[in-house]
Amino acid sequence: MASFRTLDNVDVKGKRVLLRVDLNVPMEETRVTDTTRIERILPTINEIAEKGGKVILLSHFGRPKGQRVDEDSLRQVLPTLEHYLKRKIAFADDCVGAPASAVVDAMKDGDIALLENTRFQKGEEKNDPAFVEEIAKLGDIFVHDAFSAAHRAHATTEGVAHRLPAYAGRTMQAELEALESSLTSPARPVMAIVGGAKVSTKLELLGNLVSKVQYLVIGGGMANTFLAAQGKAVGKSLCEHDLAGSARDILEKAKAANCVVVLPVDATVAQKFEEHAPSHIVSVDHVGENDMILDVGPKTVAHVEALLAQCRTLVWNGPFGAFELPPFDEGTNAVAQTAARLTVEGKLLSVAGGGDTVAALNQAHAGQEFSYVSTAGGAFLEWLEGKTLPGVAALQSQ
Structure with a gap:
């Protein structure tokens, strides 16, 4: 297996870290019924935050096919994520544009933010270069911690990794090893x-x-x-x-x-x-x-x-x-x-x-x-x- 860079190879302090995770978790109404994927990403999130990075979480949820669908909003995952991280997380109503920029610009070192479902944007699954550029503007480095989505050549699973310095998160690292x-x-x-x-x-x-x-x-x-x-x-x-x-x-x-x-x-x-x-x-x-x-x-x-x-x-x-x-x-x-x-x-x-x-x-x-x-x-x-x-x-x- 070819080598890949991990969090051991980067100083995240003061940097905006676009962290691709998989929050596509099973739910019944508004309750997460299996928290395994959330628990797996906690070490990466906590490590980046504790080292002074600004953690900007990116994820898909469901199959909204480029449309805004209320039942596929990541907002419903937010309470469970906050419970496991034991802290408040800022939420942006979109993953690009003014809503995302406003949340990211307000972040301090060590803060965590969750951007809305990336698949609400048509450019995600198309790996559209213009959409990749919009996402990349929000970060200084890219960390991939969603092996479960790594078989998709989407904007936030593959495209951004060619636009910013890219690293494997701890879950991705463990999986590949x-x-x-x-x-x-x-x-x-x-x-x-x-x-x-x-x-x-x-x-x-x-x-x-x-x-x-x-x-x-x-x-x-x-x-x-x-x-x-x-x-x-x-x-x-x-x-x-x-x-x-x-x-x-x-x-x-x-x-x-x-x-x-x-x-x-x-x-x-x-x-x-x-x-x-x-x-x-x-x-x-x-x-x-x-x-x-x-x-x-x-x-x-x-x-x-x-x-x-x-x-x-x-x-x-x-x-x-x-x-x-x-x-x-x-x-x-x-x-x-x-x-x-x-x-x-x-x-x-x-x-x-x-x-x-x-x-x-x-x-x-x-x-x-x-x-x-x-x-x-x-x-x-x-x-x-x-x-x-x-x-x-x-x-x-x-």
């Missing part, structure tokens, strides 16, 4: 666990991973497609039968790269997709025509855990089963807890990411013990696919 240690220059052997519903959404990911890891464990609904591609009956399970050829291609590519693909050998099946539906465990060679595979079975769990004990690095994206519905969370919970224990014992570096993955690991009470859990969905996935993230590349080109 975790990703580098997990796939770019990992301790081997490396295991990747890839689950989720559909192979079609993760073809590029699987194709990239087989050349980088020693063990590729495939779970979730996507494992059913691989089982079907091997001629096994999967009953009424979620399965993309039309991708059987793609599944076989990935297996061939893995064989050529000396990557061991691990598929379920047993499964927990039910005939209804609902919580606590009657279920039983079968070999994947004996799935009934009315059965739905909703989780991996204990033999599969034991096999994955045994391999994991031999590994030094784990990258995880996607659950093993329908973890939202007990008892179909057991496979994910068991492997997650084993990975957490190995991490705590210093035997494993574990990096996980993706919305369902974060939820599943938290449900298993294992997420906090992983080496790093990314809150980035699309950006994390694109990085695993081997794609260049514009927001990261902009930091590296300085």
